[in-house]
Amino acid sequence: MPKAVPSFAEAGSVKTSSHRGKVWLVGAGPGDPELLTVKAVNRLRCADVVLHDALVPREVLALAPSLARIVNVGKRCGQKHITQREINNLLVTLAKDGNNVVRLKSGDPFVFGRGGEEVDALQRADVEVEVVPGITAAIAAAAAAKVALTDRRCAQQLLLVSAHHAPEKTFSSQWEGLTSSNTTIVVYMPGQAEQVATKLLQAGMEEKTPCLMISRISQADEQRFQTTLADLSQAPLLPPPVLLIAGATIRF
Amino acid sequence: MPKAVPSFAEAGSVKTSSHRGKVWLVGAGPGDPELLTVKAVNRLRCADVVLHDALVPREVLALAPSLARIVNVGKRCGQKHITQREINNLLVTLAKDGNNVVRLKSGDPFVFGRGGEEVDALQRADVEVEVVPGITAAIAAAAAAKVALTDRRCAQQLLLVSAHHAPEKTFSSQWEGLTSSNTTIVVYMPGQAEQVATKLLQAGMEEKTPCLMISRISQADEQRFQTTLADLSQAPLLPPPVLLIAGATIRF
Numbered sequence: 001m002p003k004a005v006p007s008f009a010e011a012g013s014v015k016t017s018s019h020r021g022k023v024w025l026v027g028a029g030p031g032d033p034e035l036l037t038v039k040a041v042n043r044l045r046c047a048d049v050v051l052h053d054a055l056v057p058r059e060v061l062a063l064a065p066s067l068a069r070i071v072n073v074g075k076r077c078g079q080k081h082i083t084q085r086e087i088n089n090l091l092v093t094l095a096k097d098g099n100n101v102v103r104l105k106s107g108d109p110f111v112f113g114r115g116g117e118e119v120d121a122l123q124r125a126d127v128e129v130e131v132v133p134g135i136t137a138a139i140a141a142a143a144a145a146k147v148a149l150t151d152r153r154c155a156q157q158l159l160l161v162s163a164h165h166a167p168e169k170t171f172s173s174q175w176e177g178l179t180s181s182n183t184t185i186v187v188y189m190p191g192q193a194e195q196v197a198t199k200l201l202q203a204g205m206e207e208k209t210p211c212l213m214i215s216r217i218s219q220a221d222e223q224r225f226q227t228t229l230a231d232l233s234q235a236p237l238l239p240p241p242v243l244l245i246a247g248a249t250i251r252f
Numbered sequence: 253m254p255k256a257v258p259s260f261a262e263a264g265s266v267k268t269s270s271h272r273g274k275v276w277l278v279g280a281g282p283g284d285p286e287l288l289t290v291k292a293v294n295r296l297r298c299a300d301v302v303l304h305d306a307l308v309p310r311e312v313l314a315l316a317p318s319l320a321r322i323v324n325v326g327k328r329c330g331q332k333h334i335t336q337r338e339i340n341n342l343l344v345t346l347a348k349d350g351n352n353v354v355r356l357k358s359g360d361p362f363v364f365g366r367g368g369e370e371v372d373a374l375q376r377a378d379v380e381v382e383v384v385p386g387i388t389a390a391i392a393a394a395a396a397a398k399v400a401l402t403d404r405r406c407a408q409q410l411l412l413v414s415a416h417h418a419p420e421k422t423f424s425s426q427w428e429g430l431t432s433s434n435t436t437i438v439v440y441m442p443g444q445a446e447q448v449a450t451k452l453l454q455a456g457m458e459e460k461t462p463c464l465m466i467s468r469i470s471q472a473d474e475q476r477f478q479t480t481l482a483d484l485s486q487a488p489l490l491p492p493p494v495l496l497i498a499g500a501t502i503r504f
Contacts (some may be wrong), residue, residue: 123398143362
């Protein structure tokens with residue numbers, strides 16, 4: 001059952017005890033609760049507090065105990081904007097108050113997830129932290145679409161990039177040399193199809209490269225759109241989150 | 253409980269029925285049964301036949317029903333060498349005989365796993381196939397070592413490569429341009445430390461780049477060795493499977 005989401009202020013004083021708390025950074029995968037790892041489910045079931053990204057669905061949060069506090073610290077929560085520093089501080093405070101804290105992140109904590117920053121903050125504060133990996137969007141999308149990410153016949157390497165917040169200058173230049181025909185490129189949060197198409201073409205990727213856009217991977221309303229890089233700019237605007245796979249393993 | 257492993261010949265005639273079978277390509281993750289997805293566990297529990305890689309541990313295979321046939325089709329099974337074509341044919345035959353077949357692959361089926369070839373063969377034979385993603389070694393290793401794979405402060409992209417079976421010529425040339433300081437490189441099956449170090453240096457990676465080798469990720473005998481690219485050639489030989497992470501997110 002979905003649980004009420006307490007306010008940010010409430011979460012800081014959930015539980016006080018003399019035992020030391022701990023933080024688990026847990027990957028929630030793409031959304032489908034069946035794509036959580038067994039370990040993620042087990043840690044969720046022992047949580048006193050769950051701090052989650054906006055994209056984690058209610059069905060996943062419902063795995064936490066009914067008495068656990070569930071706090072949305074996502075960037076899209078529509079309320080007060082919570083900075084990364086505030087999230088770090090909240091994790092430290094909750095753990096030092098003796099809580100078992102699950103920091104639940106979409107996909108995997110260490111792939112475009114800012115998990116590194118949270119681990120740093122926790123270790124600096126001498127708070128015990130453990131990381132539970134999750135199915136990152138690229139891997140979930142490939143499984144859903146039955147498209148390999150590497151294939152010894154045509155794609156010997158895999159590059160994961162994000163178009164989100166990438167400075168214009170590094171965005172394309174860093175992709176140059178990566179766009180050989182034996183590399184599958186996955187773009188997280190590709191943004192406007194026209195922009196990402198231009199950047200991939202500028203980086204030297206061939207026009208005929210097959211492209212697959214996948215929206216809301218593993219959710220009931222998942223959508224896919226398949227095209228070539230030449231025609232990618234005409235792709236429809238799909239509901240976020242969206243992922244773009246470009247490479248020879250995508251067949252028509 | 254571990255189950256007896258039947259011979260290759262036996263497996264082809266496990267079950268005959270009039271209903272159509274199906275194949276699930278399932279990622280087994282790095283080895284720890286807790287790192288299977290819930291979906292992988294559910295599919296294993298319904299399997300009539302499990303065809304597995306050599307690296308999948310007994311604790312994972314034990315999740316299959318006690319009456320399921322468990323077949324090791326791994327390259328290290330020490331018996332008759334089984335080709336990829338034979339595995340493809342076996343999957344088709346078993347499914348057409350009406351079996352629920354789980355093809356259990358270490359890590360994720362689509363990341364250095366030949367899942368693409370198996371999907372192709374099954375679709376050509378008009379056999380229904382579904383893919384269940386798994387935690388690939390790079391992501392499992394990062395979680396175990398608490399090392400981020402991307403970090404907006406220092407590593408905006410992630411490249412996964414394999415040194416196994418890569419022709420000498422493409423091996424280094426394809427990595428050139430990838431070795432900018434903002435890319436984390438993960439090398440699957442890096443082989444001899446000296447060779448891979450030479451190749452990364454030739455590709456332009458800096459000598460000071462931190463490197464982490466991880467052996468038998470998530471297993472009881474997991475080992476890690478941290479160094480720099482300059483000193484990587486002196487790394488000890490660790491028990492396989494080994495993974496190498498090179499990049500700025502590894503701290504000392």
